[in-house]
Amino acid sequence: MTAPDAQVDIASRDRVVQAMTTVLKRLVERQEPITEDMHMADELGVSSSLGLELLLEVEEQLGIQIDVERMRPDELLTVGQLATFIAANSRPW
């Protein structure tokens, strides 16, 4: 389940958003800006396998391990929702 905002470190979340948008632009070959309110599947065309590739690259860029077993993909629809989850459910490698 997505963690409440109150438990998320703002600076960590900002780093996650930055890494996600950088990786996403390359994965979906998009020139235009990617914003937090964008729906990853419907607006950016992120499939479940591409979503895992996104998680792996974010992990490697930030040196973190994401607690994927706690993810409920159906509740993490936008870039911002996934960033919040990652910031709240990851730890350093």
Next chain:
Amino acid sequence: MTALDAVSVYTPAFRVPIEDLADPLGLTDIQVRLFRRFHGLDQVRFDPDRSPDGLLRAAAEGLAELRGQEHRVRYVVHGRAMPVVVPYPVNPLHDVCRQLGLGHALAFTVTQQSCASGLLAVDLAGRLLAGDPDEDALALVLTGEKAFTRHARLLPGTSLFGEGASACLVSANGPRDRMLSFVCAQRGEFDGEFGDREDDFQRQYRPSLAEVINRAVADAGLALDDIRLVLPHNVNVVTWQRLCTLMDFPVRRVLLSNVPENGHLFCTDAFANYRTARERDLLREGDHYLVATVGAGAGATFSAMVFQH
């Protein structure tokens, strides 16, 4: 009530690290890292020296309970994922039946439910035995096939297939491992002939599997918490982790340790995981356990079977 009287599994000793499969399967570096990090794959089993009938025979020869009982075996059902695995007129099933002294049995193969065909074979064996006038009649269910092409070895972004085989002696009224329910949902709408449905299939995969699991548990007269152990198909780890989150079922009660050890062994996963559960003493007399699998090929089949040990 259909019962599993004995189960034997053959898994080759030869294992290949997934990194070594990158070149032959045309996998990129990131695809290999994804398989390792999220899908939980480590190595995949192959037996370059055994033909299809050799794999089946290796499993059947480990079935000590079959010896001396060959005359009671009326049916031999091969559950297989791939529709065509040898050139005409070679027939590995008939070959192995002759080698095992089972030439008298009615032998046939089911592939219609792809990797779920192993459970289908168990169900069919039970139905045939239930309709047989001989109460002592037995059926032999075999699984096992070669991962012989790139298509057979790789489910892109999802899993890597290996080789193994199983032999399972089924009776109509056996005392152990009795089947309490079987639910399967055949979903023809996912057939690639009707267009690219991959994204939709991926989205519906976990909810559809959860639905047949819940139905199988209910049909067995149980609640999900009554299931001591789930014997999964070895598609990958992350799918089962997320399915457990979706179902509020503890992932520690899903036997996932063979995913990194074996890879996905087509229809054999359920039986290999059963043997592992027995060897580790994870099932006590009276325990309820559930076997679940998904077959994806021409359409998709979601299956779940509940047993009492």
